[in-house]
Every structure is written in structure tokens, then in C-alpha cells.
Amino acid sequence: MSLNLTQIAVTPKAGRPLFAPLTLVISPGQVATVMGPSGIGKSTLLDAIGGHLAQGFSVSGQAVLNGQDLLTLPAEARRVGVLFQDALLFPHLSVGDNLAFGLAQSVTGRARKEAVDQALEQAGLAGFAARDPATLSGGQRARAALMRALLAKPLALLLDEPFSRLDADLRAEIRRFVFDHVRAQNIPALMVTHDASDADAAGGPVVTL
Amino acid sequence: MKPQGRALRAAVLILLMGGFVLPILAGFGQTAGAAFGYLPVLGADSLSLEPWRALFALPGMATSLRLTLVTGIGSTLLALVLAAGFCAFAHGRMTASGMARLLTPFLAAPHAALAIGLAFLLAPSGWIARLVSPWATGWDRPPDLATVNDQWGMALILGLLIKEVPFLLLVMGSALGQLPLRQHLAAGRALGYARGVTWVKVILPQVYPLIRLPIFVTLAFALSVVDMAIILGPSNPPTLSVATTRWFSAPDIALILPASAAALLQIGLVLGAVGLWICAERILRRVGLWWLRRGGRGHPTEPGLWLASTATATLMAMGLAALCALLLWSFAWRWSYPDALPQSWSTKFWLSPGKGWGEALKTTLLLGLASTALSLTLAIAWLEGEDQAGTPRAGWATALIYLPLLTPQLGFLYGLNVVFLQIGISGGMGAVIWAQMLFVFPYVMIALSDPWRALDPRQIRAAASLGASPARRLFAVKLPMLLRPLLTAAAIGFAVSVAQYLPTLFMGAGRIATLTTEAVTLSSGSDRRITGTYATLQAALPFLAYGVAFLIPAILYRNRRGLLGTPT
Structure with a gap:
């Protein structure tokens, strides 16, 4: 299923729209990139699609995924995963429990533990289930965060500058890891970034706000 | 929404x-x-208006009013000065978590317990008198001095200070966290202002608006405190709040109407004191700006900070000693004057x-x-x-x-x-x-x-x-x-x-x-x-x-x- 954005515009309570209305079709397995100067509202665009818009902003247009307009649904019902600049693993849960938090409730019993262990293994984190997330390295945290997002079985993924805090070597590695998973899951992804190399690596359509 | x-x-x-x-x-x-x-x-x-006439005809009313104002406004003002001085002194010498650990006992201790401990400490038959007698004072029986329940309310002010200075230090600490403190101090000192005077001229004016509400809470509390004033304050006549409480609980129910008038007066006192405080703020602002514009570098402020810090440290030491005195007496059995410690203990x-x-x-x-x-x-x-x-x-x-x-x-x-x-x-x-x-x-x-x-x-x-x-x-x-x-x-x-x-x-x-x-x-x-x-x-x-x-x-x-x- 592709993500169809039609004439999306975000407007602050008192003011003009942040950017010209955006229309974009992202097909499954594709990573589209939104670029533009700081403060233009790139992250706000992702907030609008994910359902996390702060009070005082309104969004118009349509974001259709799986035949449904996302903009009318509460965030938790949209099935749109988000990766942020920081991994944002929950500090009170172990690495394994962080992943279990994301895992869909339809998976029950022994299968839950297996799903978590399998995801950890894919992320090169086998045996890390009981670890404190604060003890992970930056790259490990980023991989765990992606796994947590994917275990929720999202229908689309939003990437809010997820590589900008990583140093150059790690950046390429994590980027490849994330993009490979997007392709493997065959879901559309929308990325916001400052860095042209991110857009090149994504290979999908590039929009400049 | x-x-x-x-x-x-x-x-x-x-x-x-x-x-x-x-x-x-x-x-x-x-x-x-x-x-x-x-x-x-x-x-x-x-x-x-009969209750009001009855209220002002009650004996000792004028003294009660004066006592309330002196102890309430006096303790708040002193607490603010001491806390500001100590804050300036301790900053950079003490970590935030160290400060929090230092303040917690004083914030946690209830007013009444602290006041009772302080009375045990300060009374003529109290621990301090016992510690220094008879070798230093020559007393072999408690002297006839009003060190607690004194008619000026000094003991009450002291008790209030022990609770209020730590409270103001706490709110100042969290207010300071919102300011680019290090940079402002560096900027002030680079312009040739001494550490202390940079605090007074640059930091405090920024902190004050953030702690104004807690100061008013302190002021309202100090003007209307009952338990501490019963224990440490003068008893005849007492502060207005204690007198009002007595009238409310007196067997003579005719006193309830003037007591209600006194309760209303209490609110008036708080409103009046806050009004007065705001006027003083305005005047101080003008004076302060005039002083600031003169550009004095004020090198001799350091002794002031030392004084405030020593006073604060003394207050805290007394607070801790007061809590120890409580514990000591609760386990004492025979303890005759002027021994420094009980002769026999008991559980x-x-x-x-x-x-x-x-x-x-x-x-x-x-x-x-x-x-x-x-x-x-x-x-x-x-x-x-x-x-x-x-x-x-x-x-x-x-x-x-x-x-x-x-x-x-x-x-x-x-x-x-x-x-x-x-x-x-x-x-x-x-x-x-x-x-x-x-x-x-x-x-x-x-x-x-x-x-x-x-x-x-x-x-x-x-x-x-x-x-x-x-x-x-x-x-x-x-x-x-x-x-x-x-x-x-x-x-x-x-x-x-x-x-x-x-x-x-x-x-x-x-x-x-x-x-x-x-x-x-x-x-x-x-x-x-x-x-x-x-x-x-x-x-x-x-x-x-x-x-x-x-x-x-x-x-x-x-x-x-x-x-x-x-x-x-």
C-alpha cells in the first residue's frame, strides 16, 4: 500500500501556512525525502502525518494509507511508526521490554518472547534483552528503536532526521540498516533531513519545502 | 481541545x-x-459592628497586632536576606544535589516538632544552658530569663527562620536553574564587579520575579502561623493568630463573634502586608537602579556574604540540635540541672x-x-x-x-x-x-x-x-x-x-x-x-x-x- 499525500498544509493558529501544499505519492518499500531550511516546518509535517501535532496547529489536505484518511484518526490508531533524532527508548524498561512494548498485542504467549529475541538478533543485539537502554551505544540504540517501531507492524514509517546525531561511519551503517528494513517490510517511508547524502542513499523522490 | x-x-x-x-x-x-x-x-x-468593638476591647489586642506584624514581616525579610546571601556564597562551592541533601531535613521537619526542639534547646533549663553550666555561667538552677516565649517574639522569629530560610533556598535554587547563571556571573566579573556585588546587581534582580509567589506564601504563613507561635511565641498577650485560636476554642461562646472578626482581620493583615511588600519592591527597584547606574564595583561585599552564610549555617546547626534535643529528652529518665546529659536513660x-x-x-x-x-x-x-x-x-x-x-x-x-x-x-x-x-x-x-x-x-x-x-x-x-x-x-x-x-x-x-x-x-x-x-x-x-x-x-x-x- 502506498502513502498518498494530497495538498497537505500545516497552519499555525494565527498565521499563514508553513509551506506550500504538498502532494506526494510514496510507494511501498520506497523512502521519500523532504528537505528544506531549518524552521520551515519539516518536522511539523511529520507530526501532522503521525498525529502528534502540537496544540495551535491545524492541518488540511489528505494523507491516505490503506484506503483510510489518517488525518481523522488518533495517533495510536494510525499505524504510522516514527524514528526520531534520539532513539527515545523508554528509560524505565529493559531493551527487551522496550521492544515488547511495541509488539502488536495479537502476538501472545511464548511467541512474544520469540518475536522480541528474533528482532534483537536481527539488530545485532542478541542477548541484550535484559540490558538497561542507557548502557547501549548510539548505534545499538538506533537499531533497537527501529526494531521497536517495526514490531508494532506499522503500515508506514516516518523518519525525523534519525541519523543526524550519529557520526559519519555509523551514519552510513545505520542508514543502510533502516532502509534495508523498509524495503524488506515493503512499507512507504517519509524522511526529513538536512543532509543531501541521506537523500541520495534513500534513492526515492526528493521534495524541497 | x-x-x-x-x-x-x-x-x-x-x-x-x-x-x-x-x-x-x-x-x-x-x-x-x-x-x-x-x-x-x-x-x-x-x-x-459589635464583634469588632468587642475585639478591640479585648485585653492585649494592640500588642498582639504589633507582635504579629513584627514577627511575620521581620522573619520573612530576614529569611530572604539570609537565603540570598547564603545562595550567593554557596553557589559554585556546593553541588545542587549537595544543597538538596542539606535542605531536606529542614523542609521535612514539621513546624511544631522543630519549635518544641528549639524550646528544649533554648529554654533557661534547656540543653544549651545545661551544656555551658555551671562551669561558664555559674548557674546551678535555671536562670529567670525569658529565652523562649519572650515578649518580643525573638524565639518565634528564630523558629520561623529555621523553616523559612531553607524553603527560600529551595525555590531560589530551582529559579537559578532557569538562568544562564555562569555566563552572567562571568560577564559581571569581567566588567570588574566583585562576585558578591554581581550577585546583588545582576543575578538577584532576575531571580526575584521567579520566587515572588513563594515569598508571599512565606509572608502569609509567618503572619498567621499558630502552632509554632503557641510553642515559641509570647503567651500573654500572644500573636493575633494564637489569640484568635484561643477565642475560637474558648468555653465562652460569646467570644466566637469577636474571634471571627479577628480571623477577618488576619486576612486583612496578610493583604496589607503583601501590599506593603509590593510598595517596598517598587521603592527598592528605584533605589536599586540608581545604585546600579552609579556603577560602583563594590569590592567590600564579601564580608556581607560571609555574615549571611554564617548566620544561615548557625540557624541550620540550631535546627539540627533542636531535633537531637527531642530525641535526647524522649530517652531521658533522670536528668537534673545542670548536667549536660541525662544521668539515666529509659525507653x-x-x-x-x-x-x-x-x-x-x-x-x-x-x-x-x-x-x-x-x-x-x-x-x-x-x-x-x-x-x-x-x-x-x-x-x-x-x-x-x-x-x-x-x-x-x-x-x-x-x-x-x-x-x-x-x-x-x-x-x-x-x-x-x-x-x-x-x-x-x-x-x-x-x-x-x-x-x-x-x-x-x-x-x-x-x-x-x-x-x-x-x-x-x-x-x-x-x-x-x-x-x-x-x-x-x-x-x-x-x-x-x-x-x-x-x-x-x-x-x-x-x-x-x-x-x-x-x-x-x-x-x-x-x-x-x-x-x-x-x-x-x-x-x-x-x-x-x-x-x-x-x-x-x-x-x-x-x-x-x-x-x-x-x-x-
Whole structure:
């Protein structure tokens, strides 16, 4: 299923729209990139699609995924995963429990533990289930965060500058890891970034706000 | 506003209006009516100025008024100066967590326990006199000096300072955290201003607006404090608040009308003092700007800071010694003057809870746990409502939270009890819990608001994007992450409940005895060993609560480095 954005515009309570209305079709397995100067509202665009818009902003247009307009649904019902600049693993849960938090409730019993262990293994984190997330390295945290997002079985993924805090070597590695998973899951992804190399690596359509 | 948030907010608002604002207004209304001769319960049903005439004809009224103003305004002013001086001195010499550890005992200790300990320390027959006698003073019997209950209220001011300076240091500390302190100090000193004068000219003017409300709370409290004034203040005539309490509980019910007038006068005094304070602020601002523009580099300010810091350190030392004195006396058996320590020790009072303290302890615990749990639930509902609705707190809501802290308790508690009598709940535990919550809830709310807002909203969005419903986000993400501040807020609330005197006295209609009411009653001249037991217990409960609030997260989250940061 592709993500169809039609004439999306975000407007602050008192003011003009942040950017010209955006229309974009992202097909499954594709990573589209939104670029533009700081403060233009790139992250706000992702907030609008994910359902996390702060009070005082309104969004118009349509974001259709799986035949449904996302903009009318509460965030938790949209099935749109988000990766942020920081991994944002929950500090009170172990690495394994962080992943279990994301895992869909339809998976029950022994299968839950297996799903978590399998995801950890894919992320090169086998045996890390009981670890404190604060003890992970930056790259490990980023991989765990992606796994947590994917275990929720999202229908689309939003990437809010997820590589900008990583140093150059790690950046390429994590980027490849994330993009490979997007392709493997065959879901559309929308990325916001400052860095042209991110857009090149994504290979999908590039929009400049 | 999102509909879900609206329902929760409406529920919280209705509870607060019905449970907090209405009772305070009703209590105030009853009091005001009685002050002008209208209290049908007593058969007084005509408006007149007679209660006021009766009030001002009562003996010692003028002295009471003067005492109240001197001790209330004097202690607040002194506390502010000392706290500012100590803050300037300690900054850079002390870490924030070190400061927090230093302040906690003074913030936790209830006023009554501290006051009793201070009386044990300072009295002519107290510990200090015993320590220096007879070798230094030649006293072999307690001298005839009024070191406690002195007619100028010095002992009361001292007691208030021991509680107020740490409180102001706490609020100053959190205000300083919001300022680019290091840069401003560096900028000031690079321009040739000495450290101390940079504080006074650059930092304090920025801190002051942030701590203004807590200063007003301190001022209102100092002007209307009852328990500490009974224990440390002059007794004949006492401060206005103590006199008013006496008149309210006098056997002669004719005194209730002038007592109501006095309660109203108490509110007037607080309003007047705050007005006066604001005028002084304006004048000081002008003088300060004139002084600032002259550009004096003021090298000789350092001795001032040393003086303030030494005074603050002395206050803290006395506070700690006071708490030790409580413990000492509770274990003493024979202790004749002027020995420095008891000749023989005993655990007699500790081993006989049946003599009264067991029951009082149970009641205190029950009241504290109930009022804290309810207040915490309400505070969480309020904050979650704000989150779900996505709207920041309105100014009136902040005012609502501070209302019970800025209004003298005497101003509405007796009237509220009249209302409680009419609906038939006076004298019950429910009534006391309700009345205590008026003061517990604001402190819980104030303690919890900042850490709640400091939570990274992206963390909550991450949970939402993983499909977590608002309820799951609250219970599985927010509350566990906020465990430490939640428990700290609960400990503060519990300490506030344990320290309550007037609400228990009035709403309990004399039938509900807590450690606090018993300790205050015993403090006037009965056996120090028994009083010491009650006061030690009263002081120990808040310490215990703080200890639990520290230990639970430390144990639960021993493997969670991300949550073991500095306590908030």
C-alpha cells in the first residue's frame, strides 16, 4: 500500500501556512525525502502525518494509507511508526521490554518472547534483552528503536532526521540498516533531513519545502 | 481541545470547584458573616459592628497586632536576606544535589516538632544552658530569663527562620536553574564587579520575579502561623493568630463573634502586608537602579556574604540540635540541672504506646496516607488532563492552586467547620482529610508540575506511534518514568499532612488527636520526656516518607541509568 499525500498544509493558529501544499505519492518499500531550511516546518509535517501535532496547529489536505484518511484518526490508531533524532527508548524498561512494548498485542504467549529475541538478533543485539537502554551505544540504540517501531507492524514509517546525531561511519551503517528494513517490510517511508547524502542513499523522490 | 481531554478536565475542574474553592469561599463567608454579628447557629442574626468593638476591647489586642506584624514581616525579610546571601556564597562551592541533601531535613521537619526542639534547646533549663553550666555561667538552677516565649517574639522569629530560610533556598535554587547563571556571573566579573556585588546587581534582580509567589506564601504563613507561635511565641498577650485560636476554642461562646472578626482581620493583615511588600519592591527597584547606574564595583561585599552564610549555617546547626534535643529528652529518665546529659536513660515512653502515642500515630498515618493518595490522584488527573487537551495552564488555575497557601487558615477554617457541622460531617476523619487536602494538594501539585512538564513529549509520541492508547501511555510510560518525582511529591504531601495543626483541631472538633495536636498541647509545661516522644515521632514520619521516596526508585531502577539522574 502506498502513502498518498494530497495538498497537505500545516497552519499555525494565527498565521499563514508553513509551506506550500504538498502532494506526494510514496510507494511501498520506497523512502521519500523532504528537505528544506531549518524552521520551515519539516518536522511539523511529520507530526501532522503521525498525529502528534502540537496544540495551535491545524492541518488540511489528505494523507491516505490503506484506503483510510489518517488525518481523522488518533495517533495510536494510525499505524504510522516514527524514528526520531534520539532513539527515545523508554528509560524505565529493559531493551527487551522496550521492544515488547511495541509488539502488536495479537502476538501472545511464548511467541512474544520469540518475536522480541528474533528482532534483537536481527539488530545485532542478541542477548541484550535484559540490558538497561542507557548502557547501549548510539548505534545499538538506533537499531533497537527501529526494531521497536517495526514490531508494532506499522503500515508506514516516518523518519525525523534519525541519523543526524550519529557520526559519519555509523551514519552510513545505520542508514543502510533502516532502509534495508523498509524495503524488506515493503512499507512507504517519509524522511526529513538536512543532509543531501541521506537523500541520495534513500534513492526515492526528493521534495524541497 | 480534544474531546477526551475535555471530559477529564471538566471532571477535575468540578472536583476542585466543589472540593476546594467552594468550601474556602463558604468558610470565608461564614467567618465574614460572624465577624459582623451574623451567626444563626449562635442565635446572632443581626448585622452590627459589635464583634469588632468587642475585639478591640479585648485585653492585649494592640500588642498582639504589633507582635504579629513584627514577627511575620521581620522573619520573612530576614529569611530572604539570609537565603540570598547564603545562595550567593554557596553557589559554585556546593553541588545542587549537595544543597538538596542539606535542605531536606529542614523542609521535612514539621513546624511544631522543630519549635518544641528549639524550646528544649533554648529554654533557661534547656540543653544549651545545661551544656555551658555551671562551669561558664555559674548557674546551678535555671536562670529567670525569658529565652523562649519572650515578649518580643525573638524565639518565634528564630523558629520561623529555621523553616523559612531553607524553603527560600529551595525555590531560589530551582529559579537559578532557569538562568544562564555562569555566563552572567562571568560577564559581571569581567566588567570588574566583585562576585558578591554581581550577585546583588545582576543575578538577584532576575531571580526575584521567579520566587515572588513563594515569598508571599512565606509572608502569609509567618503572619498567621499558630502552632509554632503557641510553642515559641509570647503567651500573654500572644500573636493575633494564637489569640484568635484561643477565642475560637474558648468555653465562652460569646467570644466566637469577636474571634471571627479577628480571623477577618488576619486576612486583612496578610493583604496589607503583601501590599506593603509590593510598595517596598517598587521603592527598592528605584533605589536599586540608581545604585546600579552609579556603577560602583563594590569590592567590600564579601564580608556581607560571609555574615549571611554564617548566620544561615548557625540557624541550620540550631535546627539540627533542636531535633537531637527531642530525641535526647524522649530517652531521658533522670536528668537534673545542670548536667549536660541525662544521668539515666529509659525507653519507658517508647515502650508504652498504649499511653496515647500509639493511637495518635495511627490517626496521623491514616490522615497522611489518605490525604496524600487523594491529592496525588487529583494532581495526576489534572496534569494528564492538561496533556490530553494540549493546552498550557491558565493563570487562574495557578492562582487556584496557590489560593489555600496565600489565605490564612484561620480566615476560613472555623467558618468551614460551621458548614461541616451543618452538613453533619464535622468531627469525623472525612472532614479532617478534606480540610488537610486543601493544603496537601497545592504542595503536591507544585512539586509535580515541573517534572511532569519536563518529560520529553517525543517519548509520549513514540509510545503513541507504537499504538499505545492514552491510558497505556499514562500508566505504562509517563507514571513509571515519573516514579521518582511522584514519590517525592507524595513525601512532601505526607509531610504537609503530618504537620497540619489547625485543620485537625477545628475539623476534628477536639475528637481527633494526631501527633501534632498532642505535641502542641503537651508543649506547654508538661513532662518534657513525654512531649519529646510525641515530637520525635512527629518529626520522624516525614523523614521516613522522604527516605521511602528516595529508596523505592533507587531499588526499582538500580539498573536504569537513564532514570538515576539528579532528583527533581
